[in-house]
Amino acid sequence: MSAQPYGELALYLAALAVLAPPLGVYILRVMQGTPTPLSALLEPCERALYRLSGTDPRAPMSWSTYAASLLLFNFLGALALYALLRLQQWLPLNPAHLPGVAPDLAFNTAVSFASNTSWQAYAGETTLSNLSQLLGIGVQAFLSGATGIATLTALLRGLRGIEQRTLGNAWVDLTRATLYVLLPLALLLAVALIAQGSIQSLHANREVALLEPMATVRTQLLPMGPVASQTAIALLSGDGGGFFNANSAHPFANPTPVSNFIEMLAILLIPAALCHSLGAMARDRRQGWAMFTAMALLLAAMSLIVIHAECSGPAYATTLHLDRSAGAAQGGGNMEGKEARFGAASSALFAAVTTGGGDGAVNSMHDSFTPLGGLVPMLLMQLGEVVFGGPGSGLYGMLLYAVIAVFIASLMVGRAPEYLGKAIEAFEVKLASMAILTPPFLALVGTAISVSCAAGRSAVGNPGAHGFAEILYAFSSAANNNGSAFAGLAANSLYYNVMTAIAMWFGRFIPMVAVLGMAGSLAAKKRREPGAGTLPTHDALFVSVLIATVLLVGALTFLPALAMGPVIEQLQLLGTP
Numbered sequence: 001m002s003a004q005p006y007g008e009l010a011l012y013l014a015a016l017a018v019l020a021p022p023l024g025v026y027i028l029r030v031m032q033g034t035p036t037p038l039s040a041l042l043e044p045c046e047r048a049l050y051r052l053s054g055t056d057p058r059a060p061m062s063w064s065t066y067a068a069s070l071l072l073f074n075f076l077g078a079l080a081l082y083a084l085l086r087l088q089q090w091l092p093l094n095p096a097h098l099p100g101v102a103p104d105l106a107f108n109t110a111v112s113f114a115s116n117t118s119w120q121a122y123a124g125e126t127t128l129s130n131l132s133q134l135l136g137i138g139v140q141a142f143l144s145g146a147t148g149i150a151t152l153t154a155l156l157r158g159l160r161g162i163e164q165r166t167l168g169n170a171w172v173d174l175t176r177a178t179l180y181v182l183l184p185l186a187l188l189l190a191v192a193l194i195a196q197g198s199i200q201s202l203h204a205n206r207e208v209a210l211l212e213p214m215a216t217v218r219t220q221l222l223p224m225g226p227v228a229s230q231t232a233i234a235l236l237s238g239d240g241g242g243f244f245n246a247n248s249a250h251p252f253a254n255p256t257p258v259s260n261f262i263e264m265l266a267i268l269l270i271p272a273a274l275c276h277s278l279g280a281m282a283r284d285r286r287q288g289w290a291m292f293t294a295m296a297l298l299l300a301a302m303s304l305i306v307i308h309a310e311c312s313g314p315a316y317a318t319t320l321h322l323d324r325s326a327g328a329a330q331g332g333g334n335m336e337g338k339e340a341r342f343g344a345a346s347s348a349l350f351a352a353v354t355t356g357g358g359d360g361a362v363n364s365m366h367d368s369f370t371p372l373g374g375l376v377p378m379l380l381m382q383l384g385e386v387v388f389g390g391p392g393s394g395l396y397g398m399l400l401y402a403v404i405a406v407f408i409a410s411l412m413v414g415r416a417p418e419y420l421g422k423a424i425e426a427f428e429v430k431l432a433s434m435a436i437l438t439p440p441f442l443a444l445v446g447t448a449i450s451v452s453c454a455a456g457r458s459a460v461g462n463p464g465a466h467g468f469a470e471i472l473y474a475f476s477s478a479a480n481n482n483g484s485a486f487a488g489l490a491a492n493s494l495y496y497n498v499m500t501a502i503a504m505w506f507g508r509f510i511p512m513v514a515v516l517g518m519a520g521s522l523a524a525k526k527r528r529e530p531g532a533g534t535l536p537t538h539d540a541l542f543v544s545v546l547i548a549t550v551l552l553v554g555a556l557t558f559l560p561a562l563a564m565g566p567v568i569e570q571l572q573l574l575g576t577p
Contacts, residue, residue, distance in 0.1 A: 418534065
């Protein structure tokens with residue numbers, strides 16, 4: 001394998017390390033209400049929104065009120081999206097005259113985008129009107145991403161607060177995250193994608209003549225739409241639903257290798273920046289760098305595994321005397337299911353980024369990865385999507401692991417467990433455990449039920465270990481709010497639309513409520529000054545303990561299931577005569 005894949009990975013991590021710190025400081029200033037360069041332009045809009053909604057921005061909320069506000073807000077968002085999808089045939093901006101979406105599919109889609117999952121059991125360009133894309137999917141991408149940032153902001157206030165009973169105002173946090181963070185970044189990214197060749201249009205689909213017409217086919221219908229704007233917010237918010245069924249493998253959504261690199265940066269830019277928001281809040285930049293380093297090391301290790309697996313090609317290629325040079329112009333390797341413009345290495349890196357980052361956008365078919373290559377995206381989701389995770393949700397997920405790591409490490413050395421000056425006690429550990437274990441419970445139980453009933457097995461087109469891996473991947477993606485799929489599972493059925501919707505909703509909001517409960521508990525505690533008995537949480541030792549905690553919980557929870565899927569499939573391929 002050439003040095004190109006390693007160079008691309010190194011360049012990617014370096015770009016994140018450079019761009020994340022200033023953005024993290026900016027986001028913290030925004031969420032604290034400190035003036036920023038955009039304040040003069042956006043503050044009038046912010047005040048107008050408060051007046052229209054009847055919100056008092058100075059009214060703080062307890063953790064329970066904050067949680068109830070977010071739950072109600074997202075429930076109403078899901079309800080509005082469901083209604084829009086069902087009624088789209090009678091609404092404007094529907095040039096293809098698409099009918100309303102079926103009830104079970106509309107329910108699944110509404111839950112998917114309200115929960116920041118972007119699970120798509122449909123082809124966007126043939127199912128949704130432009131109005132459904134813009135007013136439905138696009139709006140929910142903004143709001144679900146803002147919900148994650150707001151939840152993290154409340155947790156940071158809990159860590160910073162001293163004997164207080166409130167966590168701020170949920171409506172203010174949602175407004176600021178949307179107006180000052182997601183909207184400007186989405187505008188910049190959309191312009192960059194348009195400059196690379198992505199389309200942005202409300203025109204009807206266009207019929208064009210083929211350059212090489214066939215005997216019976218001389219034209220092709222090209223789908224038009226607001227692709228650049230939809231792609232931009234989908235990537236930035238962690239709600240990576242694609243305008244097209246092919247997602248970021250479609251040349252209208254991801255035209256060039258440059259746009260491919262930009263899109264990967266967009267997926268992890270806000271989650272990486274929020275690590276430095278933590279450092280700025282704690283007034284100790286080392287805390288932010290510790291989180292960033294732990295996530296970056298996990299991402300680098302997982303990326304190297306999947307890149308090596310895909311660039312080396314199928315494990316049985318040598319045994320069967322297959323030509324491994326296929327796709328030599330793209331670096332060789334396993335080119336099945338890959339976009340020829342990007343090659344195996346860039347597609348493998350994109351897969352690691354999108355499944356570690358909680359986004360779900362894809363530029364290749366994960367179902368066609370080698371068993372070892374397909375295992376990595378699955379495992380990244382199963383770890384809780386904390387590498388770097390979604391906006392807000394990734395960091396608060398990693399902070400849950402930090403609570404567990406601090407508790408275990410402190411007890412092992414006989415020190416009082418505390419994190420950033422706040423005592424970690426049984427209540428916090430219970431909430432952290434509940435939040436961490438809820439997605440695995442939903443994923444494993446959903447998989448077990450699906451392989452045990454006819455409705456679940458009927459969607460499998462590849463019986464055996466690979467079919468089991470497809471089901472496990474689907475529920476791992478749904479319960480961890482990722483949204484990517486192996487694509488070999490016929491998921492648009494009443495059974496899977498309902499089952500995955502249940503996994504998506506509870507996988508999103510049970511951990512979120514637990515995080516807010518922990519934030520309320522921490523905010524009410526006194527702050528302890530660090531002393532000789534304080535366990536450092538910013539050095540290399542703590543980073544190692546944190547990584548070990550993430551891997552142990554993820555590996556021990558999912559190892560038996562992985563052994564029945566990609567692991568046994570890899571062993572079967574190695575033994576192919």
